[in-house]
Amino acid sequence: MEVRGRCxxxxxxxxxxxxxxxxxxLAPMEEIVRHVLETLNPAFAREVKPGDILVAGKHFGQSxxxxxxxxxxxxxxxxxxxxxxxxxxxxxxxxxxxxxLLECPGITAGVEDGDVLAVDIAAGTIRNETRGRVFYARxxxxxxxxxxxxxxxxxxxxxxxxx
Amino acid sequence: MNLVEKILARASxxxxxxxxxxxxxxxxxxxxxxxxxxxTSRVFEQEVGRPMRYPDRVVLVFDHHFxxxxxxxxxxxxxxxxxxxxxxxxxxxxxxxxxxxxAVQRGFVRPGTVVVGSDSHxxxxxxxxxxxxxLGNNSHAGMVMPFGKAWFRVPETVEVQLEGRLxxxxxxxxxxxxxxxxxxxxxxxxxxxHFTGGFLRDLEVWDRWLFPLIAIDVGAKCGFIDxxxxxxxxxxxxxxxxxxxxxxxxxxxxxxxxxxxxxxxEPQVAASPTLGNVHPVGAFAGRxxxxxxxxxxxxxxxxxxxxxxxxxxxxxxxPGVKLNLVPSSREVFAAALREGLVEILFEAGGSWFPPSxxxxxxxxxxxxxxHEAMVSTHARNFPGRNGSPKAMMYLGSALTVAASAxxxxxxxxxxxxx
Numbered sequence: 049m050e051v052r053g054r055c056x057x058x059x060x061x062x063x064x065x066x067x068x069x070x071x072x073x074l075a076p077m078e079e080i081v082r083h084v085l086e087t088l089n090p091a092f093a094r095e096v097k098p099g100d101i102l103v104a105g106k107h108f109g110q111s112x113x114x115x116x117x118x119x120x121x122x123x124x125x126x127x128x129x130x131x132x133x134x135x136x137x138x139x140x141x142x143x144x145x146x147x148x149l150l151e152c153p154g155i156t157a158g159v160e161d162g163d164v165l166a167v168d169i170a171a172g173t174i175r176n177e178t179r180g181r182v183f184y185a186r187x188x189x190x191x192x193x194x195x196x197x198x199x200x201x202x203x204x205x206x207x208x209x210x211x
Numbered sequence: 212m213n214l215v216e217k218i219l220a221r222a223s224x225x226x227x228x229x230x231x232x233x234x235x236x237x238x239x240x241x242x243x244x245x246x247x248x249x250x251t252s253r254v255f256e257q258e259v260g261r262p263m264r265y266p267d268r269v270v271l272v273f274d275h276h277f278x279x280x281x282x283x284x285x286x287x288x289x290x291x292x293x294x295x296x297x298x299x300x301x302x303x304x305x306x307x308x309x310x311x312x313x314a315v316q317r318g319f320v321r322p323g324t325v326v327v328g329s330d331s332h333x334x335x336x337x338x339x340x341x342x343x344x345x346l347g348n349n350s351h352a353g354m355v356m357p358f359g360k361a362w363f364r365v366p367e368t369v370e371v372q373l374e375g376r377l378x379x380x381x382x383x384x385x386x387x388x389x390x391x392x393x394x395x396x397x398x399x400x401x402x403x404x405h406f407t408g409g410f411l412r413d414l415e416v417w418d419r420w421l422f423p424l425i426a427i428d429v430g431a432k433c434g435f436i437d438x439x440x441x442x443x444x445x446x447x448x449x450x451x452x453x454x455x456x457x458x459x460x461x462x463x464x465x466x467x468x469x470x471x472x473x474x475x476x477e478p479q480v481a482a483s484p485t486l487g488n489v490h491p492v493g494a495f496a497g498r499x500x501x502x503x504x505x506x507x508x509x510x511x512x513x514x515x516x517x518x519x520x521x522x523x524x525x526x527x528x529x530p531g532v533k534l535n536l537v538p539s540s541r542e543v544f545a546a547a548l549r550e551g552l553v554e555i556l557f558e559a560g561g562s563w564f565p566p567s568x569x570x571x572x573x574x575x576x577x578x579x580x581x582h583e584a585m586v587s588t589h590a591r592n593f594p595g596r597n598g599s600p601k602a603m604m605y606l607g608s609a610l611t612v613a614a615s616a617x618x619x620x621x622x623x624x625x626x627x628x629x
Contacts, residue, residue, distance in 0.1 A: 061396050061397065061485055061487070063485075063593045065593045065594075065595060065596055066593070066595070069595055070246075070572045070595075070596060071572065071573060071574075073246060073250070074246070074249065074250070074284075074287060087594070087595065087600055106397050107396055107397030107400065107430055110396060110397065110430065111331060111427075111428075111591065111593060112330075112331050113329065113330075113331040113345045113346070113347050114246075114329075114347070114348065115250070115347040115348040115349055116250060116348075133397070133400055135397070135400070135430055136400060136401050136430065136431075136432055137331060137345050137346070137347060140346065140347055140350070141347035141348075141349070144347055144349040144350055144353070145347075189233060189364065191233040191362065200349060200353070201349050201350060201353040201354060201362075202254075202258055202259055202349060202352070202353035204353075205353045205354040205357065205358060205360075208235065208358075209357075209358055
């Protein structure tokens with residue numbers, strides 16, 4: 049599974065509140081998605097295209113564990129999230145809703161906003177086509193790989209219940 | 212094994228578990244509040260479509276709204292009430308208190324259990340010797356509700372040993388804020404934090420509670436304290452439901468051991484944009500505030516109102532300051548009434564609000580304009596959380612909140628305690 053697109057780069061310690069403002073969490077997704085990450089980069093929600101890659105720094109998605117934050121990112125059409133490391137609830141939520149997330153220490157030093165990236169989710173590689181460099185993400189637990197393949201936790205839980 | 216490993220082993224039907232393993236464990240209680248409850252109810256009914264397996268283990272507390280501010284919010288609460296009735300789960304409606312305080316006061320949380328919740332501060336229940344972790348909506352809707360289970364990666368454990376005695380004017384909340392800065396945001400990602408040490412042992416349960424509360428904000432999966440006589444007496448006073456205590460083996464294996472001494476601390480304040488921006492109160496002293504609040508996750512305890520009263524008795528807060536008093540539960544308000552704190556804080560210029568999570572997320576009690584600032588005992592200070600993203604939010608102890616309300620600016624409480 050490979051996704052290729054423009055890199056949208058964000059900083060460290062970004063809370064879910066800044067991905068989706070908490071007072072918008074109950075709004076319809078069509079509205080939420082127009083405001084994703086707007087306080088950090090207003091162009092992101094307007095210009096993001098399916099297959100683009102979101103890159104961020106340390107402890108991405110900290111604070112509230114609302115799955116609405118990764119769901120809103122998925123609704124923008126981004127193909128993958130690549131971070132130095134994620135907050136654990138955000139990490140968990142991404143796999144549970146079927147949004148691929150890779151943790152790749154050193155990634156923020158190797159890519160710039162606007163670079164073209166190709167991400168191989170299964171292999172855990174991130175190729176920066178603009179700069180000709182390759183990065184290797186931390187391996188993903190087999191249970192979580194299975195969850196992504198199943199399409200998230202809802203189908204996986206049903207599968208496990210049958211076993 | 213330590214307490215968390217033992218609980219996870221038991222709940223997943225294994226002899227033992229090792230850090231790094233993924234287990235599927237039985238869940239004893241699922242705690243949800245009014246924001247996440249509605250989102251989860253939609254996923255459960257629209258995407259899962261199975262029966263609620265153990266309705267008695269699911270608890271919904273309306274704490275972010277004590278009164279819905281709009282027709283739309285009223286409708287969301289009503290739909291969530293109907294969901295609770297349809298599936299026979301516990302519902303604690305508006306004006307009863309903060310989710311975590313209510314869960315403890317009503318005996319839903321007991322030592323040795325697996326507690327999960329949608330609120331990210333769910334790890335606070337490690338205070339009573341539980342394995343308690345926050346999960347996302349889809350975990351609850353897809354696995355906990357239909358099957359009574361959840362998946363967990365067994366965390367590596369770090370010992371956080373706290374020693375020393377606090378100086379006058381410095382409270383356990385100051386120590387917890389300081390510790391957040393010491394460990395750092397993301398300083399303990401995916402870890403379990405085992406809080407130990409003489410400082411902690413000497414604290415009462417509601418003060419111990421402030422330490423597992425910070426687990427999420429340093430990135431940890433959970434925090435826990437081994438139950439002792441104080442814990443058991445506390446739990447027995449709130450519930451007669453049975454429980455089976457689990458404690459860590461002597462000398463459990465730790466990934467790391469961190470030691471801290473709180474003896475030289477000054478009062479601490481964490482200013483926006485994040486909790487990691489924590490400094491001694493002097494760094495922010497004199498910065499104007501218009502809102503002061505005793506409430507929020509981990510705030511609004513009886514201990515907080517006692518501290519505030521020690522400073523505010525016989526005094527008046529500064530003109531132009533609103534002092535919001537938000538008890539964390541009805542039991543806290545009743546106790547404050549008995550102790551005379553309700554009158555002392557009202558006479559000082561404060562206003563009492565219904566038991567709830569307070570002004571958190573600008574739902575009940577208005578929003579901050581970009582020109583305003585708030586000092587509170589809340590757990591978070593992220594931009595935009597209580598109104599304008601430009602509004603400053605300062606977190607501090609109840610003493611610091613009270614002193615700042617008197618001055619109309621961030622103030623060192625020690626000036627008022629002599």
